[in-house]
Amino acid sequence: MDLILEGIKKAFCLIFTLDYEVLKILLLSLRVSGTATLISLFFGIFIGIIVALSRFPGRRIVVTLINTGMGLPPVVVGLFVTIFLWRSGPLGFLGILYTPTAMIIAQTIIATPIVMGITLAAIQHLPEKLRLQILALGATHLQMVWIMIKEAKLPLLAGVMAGFGGVISEVGASIMVGGNIKGYTRVLTTATVMETSRGNFDIAIALGVILLALAYLVNLILTQIQQRERLR
């Protein structure tokens, strides 16, 4: 118990003294996971809507695949991204293994199915008649899609939070494709793993507390947006 209190104390120390090392780790976590979430939003919402609004043979299989992808194990993603990005791998010429870019790629792959699955469910949940009505009022298809996104913004924002939560807390892929390099690809989760194995439990707990606080802050902003919409 003492250890946990010690860790929380340490967390406050690290935050309020603006420890440079920790600040860098924190900003990198935010940047990598934030960028990955934004990219996954683009692909996730785009493909999610297409699948939600179209009917084609084998659609059920595609939907099942997307739903399975929501549980994609980060280590498996990490392994495949690593193999592709190796110097000897098919994308080795890019030379981006063990860089933040590689981490963003891996995290985007993890977050996209999550956003996609939730988008799919959210759009399908809208009444079928709404779509017909919009079209009957003379909207173009693009306008129709835009209105439906607006109608489903509550669950869509939940998708954003789920996607961000999935990648900011992920460690397996980040450590494999990032390498946990000091001051370069070390994020909150990989630093926590490392400090634990070094026996610095107080710092590990402190990093955990900072990670939770960061996740809370980001979700607070998103929830603020989500719930404000609701009151209208």
Next chain:
Amino acid sequence: MKFGNVVKILLYCYILGILLWFETSEAKTGPKSILLATTTSLRDSGLLDLLIPIFEKKRGYFVKTIAVGSGQAMAMGMKGEVDVLLVHSPDAEKKFISEGYGINRKIVMYNDFVIVGPFEDPAKTKEVKLASEAFKRIAMTGALFLSRSDHSGTHIKEMEIWKSISMNPEGKKWYHETGLGMGETLHVSDEKRGYTLSDRGTYLALKKSLGLEILVQGDPNLLNVYHIIEVNPARWPKVNEAGAKAFVEFMISMEVQQLIKTFGLNQYGSFLFLPGAERK
């Protein structure tokens, strides 16, 4: 707030992200970066955190340290995925060199392996001098032994000792395979009150959070030597030859050897590594 505003906010965040990006990621790929594959035991000891910034400042390279087991480090070297290796698995290293995967192998430093375990010492290993004898006793009493099982230098040393007493402990009830790094395995041993083989450096660095004692030490067979190896650039053109060479030179330089000697003395009251370069 309109939905459009939300999109706008997200876009601003994105632009902000891009700006932060440029602020911190200048020229860290390409000819000025070196990939170093090393062991978890070295990373956990903190020695590299001391040495690498000095090298980066002096020579202007950016060193990316990937901490894995010696086995994985060499496997990465065989594929030309990394530029330089800092490992401690001599037999495998010799094979690595003779098969043409690496060049310029230099001894950097050494310490020793120790058998650590709970102070109750159920297998009475404290009474023996030889590691093989201690392992025999552990096997005979069926006392819990934790193995790294990750093809690291430490694991390979452990397997050598088992082999020397013609034992195959795998699958035995008292033999647990963690598959983790040195630091983690020490903590598992501590929790389970079991024995394990560790390098002295990692043990000393973690000692404060462990309830384990050194039970066997000083057996010549327990010597732990770290070598630095350049991955053969003739074999893989993508290997950063100049960078690897500079790093090897740095690691065997007088200055670094002196730093290795004094590393940890103040903090742990004992040496963690002994410089080895001049003893060639």
